[in-house]
Amino acid sequence: xxxxxxxxxxxxxxxxxxxxxxxxxxxxxxxxxxxxxxxxxxxxxxxxxxxxxxxxxxxxxxxxxxxxxxxxxxxxxxxxxxxxxxxxxxxxxxxxxxxxxxxxxxxxxxxxxxxxxxxxxxxxxxxxxxxxx
Amino acid sequence: xxxxxxxxxxxxxxxxxxxxxxxxxxxxxxxxxxxxxxxxxxxxxxxxxxxxxxxxxxxxxxxxxxxxxxxxxxxxxxxxxxxxxxxxxxxxxxxxxxxxxxxxxxxxxxxxxxxxxxxxxxxxxxxxxxxxxxxxxxxxxxxxxxxxxxxxxxxxxxxxxxxxxxxxxxxxxxxxxxxxxxxxxxxxxxxxxxxxxxxxxxxxxxxxxxxxxxxxxxxxxxxxxxxxxx
Numbered sequence: 001x002x003x004x005x006x007x008x009x010x011x012x013x014x015x016x017x018x019x020x021x022x023x024x025x026x027x028x029x030x031x032x033x034x035x036x037x038x039x040x041x042x043x044x045x046x047x048x049x050x051x052x053x054x055x056x057x058x059x060x061x062x063x064x065x066x067x068x069x070x071x072x073x074x075x076x077x078x079x080x081x082x083x084x085x086x087x088x089x090x091x092x093x094x095x096x097x098x099x100x101x102x103x104x105x106x107x108x109x110x111x112x113x114x115x116x117x118x119x120x121x122x123x124x125x126x127x128x129x130x131x132x133x
Numbered sequence: 134x135x136x137x138x139x140x141x142x143x144x145x146x147x148x149x150x151x152x153x154x155x156x157x158x159x160x161x162x163x164x165x166x167x168x169x170x171x172x173x174x175x176x177x178x179x180x181x182x183x184x185x186x187x188x189x190x191x192x193x194x195x196x197x198x199x200x201x202x203x204x205x206x207x208x209x210x211x212x213x214x215x216x217x218x219x220x221x222x223x224x225x226x227x228x229x230x231x232x233x234x235x236x237x238x239x240x241x242x243x244x245x246x247x248x249x250x251x252x253x254x255x256x257x258x259x260x261x262x263x264x265x266x267x268x269x270x271x272x273x274x275x276x277x278x279x280x281x282x283x284x285x286x287x288x289x290x291x292x293x294x295x296x297x298x299x300x301x302x303x304x305x306x307x308x309x310x311x312x313x314x315x316x317x318x319x320x321x322x323x324x325x326x327x328x329x330x331x332x333x334x335x336x337x338x339x340x341x342x343x344x345x346x347x348x349x350x351x352x353x354x355x356x357x358x359x360x361x362x363x
Contacts, residue, residue: 005234008179008207012243023245039229046232049177049203099232123216124236126243127267133239 001124003101006062007054011110012117012126012133021112024058027065032106032119034066040099047091048078050098063097135162138192138226142218148186148291152351153255153322158193160320160347160358161253168200168251171318171362178250179314182208183240183305186291188219190253195228200251206233209241211267212287239267240304246311252319256302260326261293264300298327306336309361318362320346325355336361 006024016022056075063071076094078087106119115132118125127133137158140150161168172178178200182191185208193199195206210216216235223233236243241252257264268286294301302321305312309319323329333343341361348357 001236002232002234004205004232005207005236008205008245008248009236009243010245012238014242017246040232041230046177046203049175050205053177121217122234123213123220125213126236126238127211128239130266130269133267 019112025108146214188222260298
């Protein structure tokens with residue numbers, strides 16, 4: 001799964017919907033294998049729109065799970081007009097993280113119920129066993 | 134007319150693209166301008182095809198920038214072979230520059246609430262006594278081995294929809310408010326035995342705009358696609 005996908009996934013257990021801890025899922029950094037998908041081209045306009053939309057604290061949290069503690073605590077802001085060189089560096093870094101980073105294998109856990117979900121062949125499995133579904 | 138994606142997968146385990154799939158492609162093609170206008174050209178759209186199967190519909194949307202070129206495609210399926218096939222279909226059709234990240238889940242239960250801008254669903258719509266249970270595989274039940282599964286179980290799951298063929302579709306329609314974003318829109322396929330006019334009436338009573346986009350006679354079935362939005 002792409003790093004950015006973590007911003008849209010929550011625990012599948014319905015009871016956890018009443019909790020604020022069902023998102024973001026907590027990734028096990030030691031068990032996660034990452035891969036960079038270099039083929040995806042940098043598109044600053046796409047990045048700006050994504051940053052505008054995402055839940056930034058969740059991005060920071062998942063990045064930290066995976067060993068990246070360099071993100072600013074608050075969402076970066078960009079002037080509407082010309083992007084500066086500095087802006088472009090930030091956007092390129094976020095492209096590398098959000099779009100190009102693929103979690104190939106690994107696991108993630110709900111902070112509320114503790115259920116562990118596995119990622120295999122880049123596909124997260126959020127199906128629940130029958131006793132939880 | 135937009136070209137149909139090339140698809141090649143194991144149809145013993147994954148639903149083979151048929152008249153219903155093609156009708157969905159036609160409906161999305163027909164509504165391209167509507168979608169661009171309805172969802173706006175400002176932000177980025179989260180697109181979720183529920184039960185992506187072979188991947189033909191998601192691939193078609195990715196190839197043709199439906200609803201816009203700033204879209205995030207997060208298709209779901211319960212069937213692991215379907216997800217594998219969808220990945221293969223996307224690769225085969227050269228839409229590598231689109232953001233694509235499939236998720237194995239039931240309907241959209243693991244997608245955060247009110248995030249989906251465009252939801253597309255070709256449900257298991259064939260009336261049947263029951264909706265089959267999700268086959269348990271080795272990932273969920275380590276005591277089972279892959280060879281104990283019957284591939285047919287996965288095809289049944291893609292087809293059989295319980296009473297009126299509507300049990301699974303109602304699970305989605307009844308929760309549409311929590312699944313769709315405020316500006317979100319859903320495209321859902323029905324066959325005549327689903328009694329789509331009754332469904333539409335019920336949805337309209339709940340305040341949903343419900344419009345027929347496409348319909349077609351396919352063999353002895355009459356298929357239709359409705360879109361729902363607030």
